[in-house]
Amino acid sequence: NRQITLRSRPVGAPTAANFHLQETVVPSPAAGQVLLRSLYLSLDPYMRGRMSEAKSYADPVALGEVMLGATVSRVENSQHPDYQAGDLVLAFGGWQDFVLSDGTGLSKLAPGMAHPSLALGVLGMPGFTAYMGLLDIGQPKAGETVVVAAASGAVGSVVGQIAKLKGCHVVGIAGGADKCRSVVEELGFDVCIDHRSPDFAAQLAAACPKGIDVYFENVGGAVFDAVLPLLNTAARVPLCGLIAHYNDTALPEGPDRLGLLTRTILTKRIKLQGFIIFDDYGHRYPEFLSQMSNWLKEGKIKFREDIVEGLEHAPQAFIGLLEGKNFGKLVVKVAPD
Numbered sequence: 001n002r003q004i005t006l007r008s009r010p011v012g013a014p015t016a017a018n019f020h021l022q023e024t025v026v027p028s029p030a031a032g033q034v035l036l037r038s039l040y041l042s043l044d045p046y047m048r049g050r051m052s053e054a055k056s057y058a059d060p061v062a063l064g065e066v067m068l069g070a071t072v073s074r075v076e077n078s079q080h081p082d083y084q085a086g087d088l089v090l091a092f093g094g095w096q097d098f099v100l101s102d103g104t105g106l107s108k109l110a111p112g113m114a115h116p117s118l119a120l121g122v123l124g125m126p127g128f129t130a131y132m133g134l135l136d137i138g139q140p141k142a143g144e145t146v147v148v149a150a151a152s153g154a155v156g157s158v159v160g161q162i163a164k165l166k167g168c169h170v171v172g173i174a175g176g177a178d179k180c181r182s183v184v185e186e187l188g189f190d191v192c193i194d195h196r197s198p199d200f201a202a203q204l205a206a207a208c209p210k211g212i213d214v215y216f217e218n219v220g221g222a223v224f225d226a227v228l229p230l231l232n233t234a235a236r237v238p239l240c241g242l243i244a245h246y247n248d249t250a251l252p253e254g255p256d257r258l259g260l261l262t263r264t265i266l267t268k269r270i271k272l273q274g275f276i277i278f279d280d281y282g283h284r285y286p287e288f289l290s291q292m293s294n295w296l297k298e299g300k301i302k303f304r305e306d307i308v309e310g311l312e313h314a315p316q317a318f319i320g321l322l323e324g325k326n327f328g329k330l331v332v333k334v335a336p337d
């Protein structure tokens with residue numbers, strides 16, 4: 001049983017040395033337990049927070065513990081009345097081949113699901129985050145301008161496509177020409193601007209001639225700096241993530257721009273609201289799942305996965321996620337499905 005544990009806490013960007021790959025014996029299930037084999041492991045930006053000691057909305061991973069993460073897993077051996085060998089489940093199996101479970105937190109996937117890894121992406125936590133953040137907090141109306149950063153990624157790609165379904169003018173922000181091209185040509189956004197371009201702020205302003213009504217915040221940093229002056233009166237800002245800051249070790253040096261931010265929020269009556277998806281919206285998951293399944297069936301929502309083969313490559317893939325190296329929902333294929 002290969003396991004990847006947290007060897008040390010990163011200072012700044014994580015490195016390979018923060019992780020440790022170890023071999024342990026495959027455990028056997030006791031009565032009431034199932035043995036799960038990970039088929040797909042989801043890699044998500046929130047894991048950076050769990051590598052740090054600082055208390056956040058969830059507890060950190062302890063040193064020496066297996067890195068946590070959602071998995072699509074197969075029941076290998078069941079001593080639990082509700083599960084049979086071969087069942088596919090959504091689990092929190094972590095960065096390892098095998099794990100025991102008493103059934104808590106498991107949910108069965110539909111038998112014969114053609115594409116089980118989607119339960120970690122467009123049909124799972126990231127898709128749900130996009131759906132609730134945009135529709136409940138963003139409240140987009142037809143004809144409005146919606147901007148989303150990390151637009152080719154797991155959350156942003158879904159945000160922009162739902163905003164298009166609602167009749168909005170949708171502007172993506174992504175890193176590099178390939179991502180921007182795919183966001184427009186494959187996902188159907190109206191425009192996508194490269195945040196690495198030297199004249200990024202001017203390009204963004206030109207792409208939003210009527211200002212911004214909804215800004216779905218995934219990033220922070222220089223991207224937010226370019227967005228702030230373009231926000232319209234009564235704009236909504238679902239604050240979903242701040243990936244540009246996850247490796248920060250100190251506050252930036254001045255000038256202090258907090259006054260500018262709060263004055264803009266006040267004078268433009270902007271609604272800026274953070275949310276933690278399952279804590280705030282867990283009760284609406286069934287609604288999301290039914291709506292998103294229909295959209296997928298109808299071809300109204302497209303998805304792109306970035307599948308990395310082999311558990312041993314999870315650390316490097318995760319490090320790359322924080323540098324924009326992934327192109328689509330990042331998933332590790334741990335074993336054949």
Ligand code: NDP
Pocket residue numbers: 044045046125126129150151152153154155156173174175176179195218219221223239240241242243244245275276277278321322323324325326327328329330
């Ligand atoms: P993505 O699949 O979008 O991957 C992360 C992307 O972030 C990278 O590919 C890169 O895209 C972009 N990025 C990384 N660093 C920077 C930077 N310094 N400046 C600009 N862009 C950067 O990840 P997810 O869709 O899974 O997550 C998106 C955001 O949503 C994250 O902030 C995450 O923490 C948050 N989130 C929040 C949840 C909640 O409950 N609040 C739930 C799920 C996700 P590019 O190359 O285009 O720059």
